[in-house]
Amino acid sequence: MSSTPHAISVQDLGKCYQIYERPQDRLKQSIVPRLRRLMGLSAPDYYKEFWALRDLSFSVHQGETVGIIGRNGSGKSTLLQIICGTLTPTTGRVETTGRVAALLELGAGFNPEFTGRENVYLNASVLGLTEEQIDVRFDAIAAFADIGDFIEQPVKTYSSGMYVRLAFAVIAHVEADILVIDEALSVGDVFFTQKCMRFLRGFMEQGTVIFVSHDTSAVQNLCQRAIWIERGAVRFIGPAKEAAERYLEALYESQQGASTLAQEEASPPEVEVEIAPEPQDMRLRFLNCTQFRNDIEIFAFDPSAPAFGKGDGRITSVALIDANGAPYSWVVGGEDVILEIGCQAHTAMYSPIIGFFVRDHLGQPLFGDNTYVTYSRAPKFVEAGKTMITRFAFRMPILRVGDYSMTVALAEGTQQEHVQHHWIHDAIVFKSHTSSVATGLVGIPMQSIEIRVDS
Numbered sequence: 001m002s003s004t005p006h007a008i009s010v011q012d013l014g015k016c017y018q019i020y021e022r023p024q025d026r027l028k029q030s031i032v033p034r035l036r037r038l039m040g041l042s043a044p045d046y047y048k049e050f051w052a053l054r055d056l057s058f059s060v061h062q063g064e065t066v067g068i069i070g071r072n073g074s075g076k077s078t079l080l081q082i083i084c085g086t087l088t089p090t091t092g093r094v095e096t097t098g099r100v101a102a103l104l105e106l107g108a109g110f111n112p113e114f115t116g117r118e119n120v121y122l123n124a125s126v127l128g129l130t131e132e133q134i135d136v137r138f139d140a141i142a143a144f145a146d147i148g149d150f151i152e153q154p155v156k157t158y159s160s161g162m163y164v165r166l167a168f169a170v171i172a173h174v175e176a177d178i179l180v181i182d183e184a185l186s187v188g189d190v191f192f193t194q195k196c197m198r199f200l201r202g203f204m205e206q207g208t209v210i211f212v213s214h215d216t217s218a219v220q221n222l223c224q225r226a227i228w229i230e231r232g233a234v235r236f237i238g239p240a241k242e243a244a245e246r247y248l249e250a251l252y253e254s255q256q257g258a259s260t261l262a263q264e265e266a267s268p269p270e271v272e273v274e275i276a277p278e279p280q281d282m283r284l285r286f287l288n289c290t291q292f293r294n295d296i297e298i299f300a301f302d303p304s305a306p307a308f309g310k311g312d313g314r315i316t317s318v319a320l321i322d323a324n325g326a327p328y329s330w331v332v333g334g335e336d337v338i339l340e341i342g343c344q345a346h347t348a349m350y351s352p353i354i355g356f357f358v359r360d361h362l363g364q365p366l367f368g369d370n371t372y373v374t375y376s377r378a379p380k381f382v383e384a385g386k387t388m389i390t391r392f393a394f395r396m397p398i399l400r401v402g403d404y405s406m407t408v409a410l411a412e413g414t415q416q417e418h419v420q421h422h423w424i425h426d427a428i429v430f431k432s433h434t435s436s437v438a439t440g441l442v443g444i445p446m447q448s449i450e451i452r453v454d455s
């Protein structure tokens with residue numbers, strides 16, 4: 001990676017905004033200091049300085065996709081605008097190699113009075129295309145945007161979705177070397193978003209992408225590395241999964257106070273779970289006799305896996321077990337399993353929620369669930385010092401060959417508002433060795449597959 005040339009190099013970058021308390025201070029600032037200097041007097045400032053970015057340094061290699069995460073106001077948009085050249089830095093510098101196309105705030109770069117067609121020409125020419133080149137590409141751009149006759153209407157009449165469609169269509173056809181994509185993509189409908197994602201995945205095979213999102217799952221899914229920005233400074237640069245986990249952890253901690261996990265262990269009591277018989281994949285017996293059987297190796301619970309939480313309760317055991325309670329070290333995708341999570345309450349818990357989700361090696365959540373809905377009307381009360389055991393009985397989805405992990409959590413409250421007591425990233429790890437599934441995130445058991453031929 002380090003031998004690949006840099007597409008973006010950011011060095012000692014800082015951006016200071018001048019903040020005026022009253023509108024008249026801005027006027028005074030433009031006149032008074034100049035006059036006083038002419039008179040040989042000292043010049044006061046009528047503004048306060050606010051550093052939106054300070055001492056940022058990092059580089060992005062050609063062909064890399066890097067995510068930028070951070071809370072509202074942390075400086076992400078300011079950084080993107082400087083990378084795109086629409087904002088000048090106060091200190092430091094940014095060097096980019098090649099054509100940079102950006103999908104930033106809604107409609108940025110569009111003239112609202114111009115039609116969609118005129119804006120396509122305006123935008124694409126700003127990005128360096130000649131009129132002839134735009135003529136050749138216009139139909140493809142209009143087809144990608146798929147906004148029908150609106151292409152001939154002023155963009156001020158567009159919905160936010162139409163803005164994004166047109167803006168993305170332009171940047172997808174200018175042969176950019178670097179794409180800068182802000183949260184804007186989330187405005188489009190699901191079909192358009194998928195079209196954009198298909199384009200992006202193709203572009204990412206060679207091009208460089210900076211992707212900014214509050215959606216840490218999307219960042220983990222798309223990006224190799226991520227930069228977490230906090231109050232204008234880099235807090236972490238590294239693998240996207242680690243950046244997302246650290247960021248989420250800090251977010252939770254700031255909402256509910258620092259982690260105070262206690263270290264006691266406890267053995268949870270036994271609970272009976274009835275598994276309702278469910279239809280199985282009609283091919284299961286056949287598949288299970290072949291190399292397509294989805295053999296998934298389950299590694300033991302790692303109590304020392306990275307974790308955070310307020311610590312009024314603690315997860316003490318996590319295992320996939322059979323109906324008799326024996327832990328599995330291998331399971332077969334498409335067959336029934338029970339996930340057992342043992343917890344201990346250190347203080348009384350009035351509405352505990354226990355949950356899990358399984359992620360693939362990119363950190364993309366695949367499936368998961370929690371106890372909230374089942375117990376929302378009659379939450380379980382757990383006395384201080386008591387242990388509780390939760391079992392989720394489900395049919396294991398068929399996993400593609402690869403590595404997976406399960407995150408588990410113990411919280412208290414409601415689905416919307418809760419305190420995380422113990423959240424363990426990658427509490428157990430799986431490895432799918434063989435599979436009948438080659439496309440899609442997971443396979444689903446097919447109850448029947450049939451071809452009928454008219455006689």
Ligand SMILES: Nc1ncnc2c1ncn2[C@@H]1O[C@H](COP(=O)(O)OP(=O)(O)OP(=O)(O)O)[C@@H](O)[C@H]1O
Nearest residue numbers: 017018050052070071072073074075076077078079
């Ligand atoms: N023109 C400006 N004048 C003064 N302060 C500004 C200006 N633009 C941004 N800021 C401030 O700089 C800080 C960083 O803003 P920025 O928009 O870059 O954050 P962000 O991480 O993109 O936020 P969000 O996720 O909400 O879009 C914020 O505190 C914001 O109020």
